[in-house]
Amino acid sequence: MAKHIASPVDPAIIPQLKAGDSVLLSGVVYTARDAAHARMLETIKNGEALPIDIRGQTIFYAGPTPAPPGRVSGAIGPTTSFRMDAFTPALLERGLQAIIGKGDRGAEVIRAIKQAGAVYFTAPAGCAAYLSKCVKSVEAVAYEDLGTESIKRLTVHDLPLMVAVDCEGNDIYELGPQAWLSGS
Amino acid sequence: MIRTIHADRIADCVAELCVEACTVLPKQVRALLGEARHNEPYAPARESLALVCENCKIAEQSRIPICQDTGMTVVIAEVGQDVHIEGGTLEDAVNRGVRRGYTEGYLRKSVVRGPFDRVNTGDNTPAALHVRLVAGDRLKLTVAPKGFGSENMSRLTMLTPADGMRGVKTFVLETVRLAGANPCPPVILGVGIGGTFEQAAMLAKEALIELREGDHPDPVIDALEKELLDEINRTGIGPQGYGGLTTALAVRIKTAPTHIAGLPVAVNVGCHATRRAEAYL
Numbered sequence: 001m002a003k004h005i006a007s008p009v010d011p012a013i014i015p016q017l018k019a020g021d022s023v024l025l026s027g028v029v030y031t032a033r034d035a036a037h038a039r040m041l042e043t044i045k046n047g048e049a050l051p052i053d054i055r056g057q058t059i060f061y062a063g064p065t066p067a068p069p070g071r072v073s074g075a076i077g078p079t080t081s082f083r084m085d086a087f088t089p090a091l092l093e094r095g096l097q098a099i100i101g102k103g104d105r106g107a108e109v110i111r112a113i114k115q116a117g118a119v120y121f122t123a124p125a126g127c128a129a130y131l132s133k134c135v136k137s138v139e140a141v142a143y144e145d146l147g148t149e150s151i152k153r154l155t156v157h158d159l160p161l162m163v164a165v166d167c168e169g170n171d172i173y174e175l176g177p178q179a180w181l182s183g184s
Numbered sequence: 185m186i187r188t189i190h191a192d193r194i195a196d197c198v199a200e201l202c203v204e205a206c207t208v209l210p211k212q213v214r215a216l217l218g219e220a221r222h223n224e225p226y227a228p229a230r231e232s233l234a235l236v237c238e239n240c241k242i243a244e245q246s247r248i249p250i251c252q253d254t255g256m257t258v259v260i261a262e263v264g265q266d267v268h269i270e271g272g273t274l275e276d277a278v279n280r281g282v283r284r285g286y287t288e289g290y291l292r293k294s295v296v297r298g299p300f301d302r303v304n305t306g307d308n309t310p311a312a313l314h315v316r317l318v319a320g321d322r323l324k325l326t327v328a329p330k331g332f333g334s335e336n337m338s339r340l341t342m343l344t345p346a347d348g349m350r351g352v353k354t355f356v357l358e359t360v361r362l363a364g365a366n367p368c369p370p371v372i373l374g375v376g377i378g379g380t381f382e383q384a385a386m387l388a389k390e391a392l393i394e395l396r397e398g399d400h401p402d403p404v405i406d407a408l409e410k411e412l413l414d415e416i417n418r419t420g421i422g423p424q425g426y427g428g429l430t431t432a433l434a435v436r437i438k439t440a441p442t443h444i445a446g447l448p449v450a451v452n453v454g455c456h457a458t459r460r461a462e463a464y465l
Contacts, residue, residue, distance in 0.1 A: 035302065062252065063252060063253075063292065063294075064252050064292070065248070065249050065252050065254060065290055065291055065292040066290045066291075066292070067290070068248070068290040071248070074248060074249070074252070074290055074292075075243075075248050075249040075250070075251065075252040075254075075292075076252050077251060077252045077253075079253070079333065080333045080336070080366045082366065102333075102365065102366075102368070102424075103333075103364065103365045103366040103425065104364055104365060104366075104425070122424070124232065124235050124236075124239075124424060125251075125333070125365075125368040125424060125455075126236060126239070126250065126251045126368045126455055126456050126457045127235055127236060127238075127239040128239070128243075128248075128249060128250065128251045128252040129239050129240075129242040129243035129246060129248045129249065129250060130235065130238060130239040130242055132248060133242070146304070147293060147304050147306065148292050148293065148294070148304075149304075160235075162426070172426055173364065173365055173425050173426075175427075176228070176422065176425070176426040176427030176428075177419075177420035177421055177422060177425075177426075177427040177428075178420075178427070179427055180226045180229070180420050180422060180427035180428050180429075181420040181427070183226075
């Protein structure tokens with residue numbers, strides 16, 4: 001059974017989330033992908049304030065399609081996470097609590113997740129029509145000139161996710177294939 | 185007899201094909217997914233495949249994209265040599281079609297104007313256009329939007345003749361292992377073997393887009409496709425990379441004559457939403 005959890009994710013429940021757990025996430029998440037991450041890191045290097053306060057928040061690596069008339073959101077889904085690996089430890093150090101993406105992370109990111117007591121979720125890839133129904137509101141909040149790559153504040157309801165890397169560093173991309181291969 | 189086709193008709197057709205390709209998965213790919221779901225012995229993997237199938241239904245019914253990555257627009261134009269295009273160039277017509285399809289069809293604009301300045305062109309142009317001159321007086325247009333989750337995992341190598349079939353197998357399997365969960369498995373592989381450097385890449389792209397039905401006419405290549413699919417499905421990567429049998433849905437190979445010194449191999453990785461729509465004018 002999937003666990004219902006809220007976003008921002010309460011740090012107190014992080015230890016209960018184990019790699020491979022299914023969760024249904026509801027609440028606020030912020031989209032940011034390649035270009036937004038590059039800008040955020042530039043901002044940090046320059047010693048300036050980030051355009052959103054990421055402390056305790058959830059970042060969703062996603063660039064949705066435009067919403068057609070009459071719909072809240074266009075198609076939305078996770079993009080490949082490893083491209084954000086170079087930027088992720090710095091954001092975790094600054095209080096980022098949860099990440100949603102797809103695909104495995106480098107060793108440095110897994111270490112940073114452990115150290116921060118954070119969690120990395122994956123959303124089903126290539127299921128963007130299905131996931132669009134979980135989005136209840138969309139508002140661009142920063143870097144609007146980036147189009148699909150702008151930072152958007154989403155309200156989501158029951159977004160179906162899996163815990164991919166938990167706060168102990170367990171990784172579904174290792175454990176899942178191992179479980180299947182050892183059982184067969 | 186020369187047949188005249190107006191550029192506006194080409195633009196209209198491309199615009200429609202962009203929307204169709206992004207919202208309706210080809211029957212053949214849906215059939216492969218359905219079959220994989222039926223044959224998948226690992227319960228979590230079966231659930232992942234069921235969700236992918238459900239997503240395709242929602243996309244088709246609601247006319248919203250299957251995947252938010254509506255890709256860089258690969259367009260293959262097979263132009264009959266008895267066709268005359270009036271009212272503008274083929275390239276302009278194709279790009280006008282892409283611009284309209286992606287704007288009016290609410291598709292994502294994912295193209296940047298240069299590899300380093302990374303400024304979005306705002307309308308998904310230019311298309312990756314490939315033109316072939318063929319016999320006849322018709323024009324066939326194939327639109328195959330390509331997401332970069334899978335495109336980024338594609339690879340090309342120049343093997344030596346001594347590496348032979350074994351070298352090809354090793355390279356293809358290594359490509360799948362390195363890709364892992366990133367290209368949205370179950371994947372479809374287009375493999376190009378032979379030709380020159382650029383021909384191998386194009387053969388791989390064509391093999392992926394054409395997704396030939398039925399056996400390969402060359403029994404040696406047919407056996408290689410089947411062996412590769414079997415080996416890939418022993419890696420354990422599985423749907424979404426969460427483990428399972430179904431790591432690939434299909435492997436398609438195209439070959440070409442090559443140089444006495446060479447054995448180029450290209451692997452174009454496609455995701456489970458390997459999209460395509462085509463029409464004749």
